[in-house]
Amino acid sequence: MKHVPLTDLRLYTQGSANEKREFINIFGKAIQEFGFVKIEGHEISHSLIDICYDNFKKLFSLSSAEKVKYVEPEGLGRRGYVQFGLEHAKNNNKGDLKEFWHVGRENFENKDLELLSAKNIWPNNHFPKFKKDILNLYSSLDHMALTLLTAMSEYLGIPKNTLSNMAKDGNTVLRALHYPPLSDDQFKSGSIRAAAHEDINLMTILCEATEGGLEILTRQGEWLEIQSEKGQMVVDSGDMLSRITNEIIPATTHRVINPKGAKNVSRYSMPFFVHAYENCELKLLENCISPSHYAKFPPILANEFLLQRLKENGLGKKL
Numbered sequence: 001m002k003h004v005p006l007t008d009l010r011l012y013t014q015g016s017a018n019e020k021r022e023f024i025n026i027f028g029k030a031i032q033e034f035g036f037v038k039i040e041g042h043e044i045s046h047s048l049i050d051i052c053y054d055n056f057k058k059l060f061s062l063s064s065a066e067k068v069k070y071v072e073p074e075g076l077g078r079r080g081y082v083q084f085g086l087e088h089a090k091n092n093n094k095g096d097l098k099e100f101w102h103v104g105r106e107n108f109e110n111k112d113l114e115l116l117s118a119k120n121i122w123p124n125n126h127f128p129k130f131k132k133d134i135l136n137l138y139s140s141l142d143h144m145a146l147t148l149l150t151a152m153s154e155y156l157g158i159p160k161n162t163l164s165n166m167a168k169d170g171n172t173v174l175r176a177l178h179y180p181p182l183s184d185d186q187f188k189s190g191s192i193r194a195a196a197h198e199d200i201n202l203m204t205i206l207c208e209a210t211e212g213g214l215e216i217l218t219r220q221g222e223w224l225e226i227q228s229e230k231g232q233m234v235v236d237s238g239d240m241l242s243r244i245t246n247e248i249i250p251a252t253t254h255r256v257i258n259p260k261g262a263k264n265v266s267r268y269s270m271p272f273f274v275h276a277y278e279n280c281e282l283k284l285l286e287n288c289i290s291p292s293h294y295a296k297f298p299p300i301l302a303n304e305f306l307l308q309r310l311k312e313n314g315l316g317k318k319l
């Protein structure tokens with residue numbers, strides 16, 4: 001397969017029983033066997049995505065001195081601004097050529113989880129509509145994520161709300177990324193925009209990026225570019241889903257390469273990292289159990305797993 005499979009979410013949300021089954025199979029198989037899938041027919045408006053990109057472009061164009069005012073005091077980068085070059089892929093000490101901003105959940109059904117959650121950091125009042133626009137996109141993506149996790153549970157043959165219940169009130173983050181144009185020195189440094197990595201979370205939904213550069217490592221070991229097209233979301237699964245499914249749904253390695261030649265412009269992207277709620281126990285799903293895997297994947301709380309992984313990515317240090 002040389003192309004990322006494409007499917008239409010309306011088959012699942014509005015289709016007949018057969019169409020629902022068709023979606024579940026295409027979606028599940030694509031994630032399991034290919035690693036990534038493109039989804040059209042979702043309800044997230046293109047104009048909302050554009051509005052959010054405009055907001056973030058303005059934010060990233062502030063001076064560094066202004067932006068560092070929005071760094072999370074604990075230095076974990078869970079919310080607010082994370083400086084250029086700070087995050088790196090696990091087992092890679094070269095910082096990625098990117099800066100980013102994280103927005104977390106504001107509306108919780110379970111108030112205990114709200115108390116546990118890191119608080120969002122909002123830019124000052126030069127950005128009057130920022131919060132409203134971004135939270136609007138957050139809740140649309142959250143809704144889509146719960147639908148996709150329901151379909152994934154059906155694919156795995158487990159009760160259909162198993163995965164969506166884990167992500168309800170989840171510690172999910174919208175990440176807005178800015179990859180600035182690169183200097184000659186940066187080109188020569190050997191760093192790339194985002195080095196090869198797997199996502200930490202259950203599932204990631206990527207809004208279409210403003211430029212190309214995203215590549216996935218196919219199961220045959222080749223890098224394959226993913227073009228994002230208008231109206232399509234790109235979806236992949238992360239380490240948390242891999243862990244609880246006993247690697248039946250592996251996390252797929254991907255990266256963002258540097259622009260080639262003269263096309264040295266900024267790239268913006270907005271992945272939505274779907275996480276389990278903070279004190280959710282990540283344990284092997286019932287029908288994925290094989291006794292020999294318990295030693296490899298002992299149960300762990302979602303937040304503990306996240307903190308462990310953030311540190312491995314260079315984000316655990318106090319600044």
Ligand SMILES: O=C(O)CCC(=O)C(=O)O
Nearest residue numbers: 177194209214256269271
């Ligand atoms: O910028 C992109 O298209 C992907 C970013 C990514 O993989 C990540 O931040 O985990």
Ligand SMILES: [Fe+2]
Nearest residue numbers: 197198199254
């Ligand atoms: Fe990623």
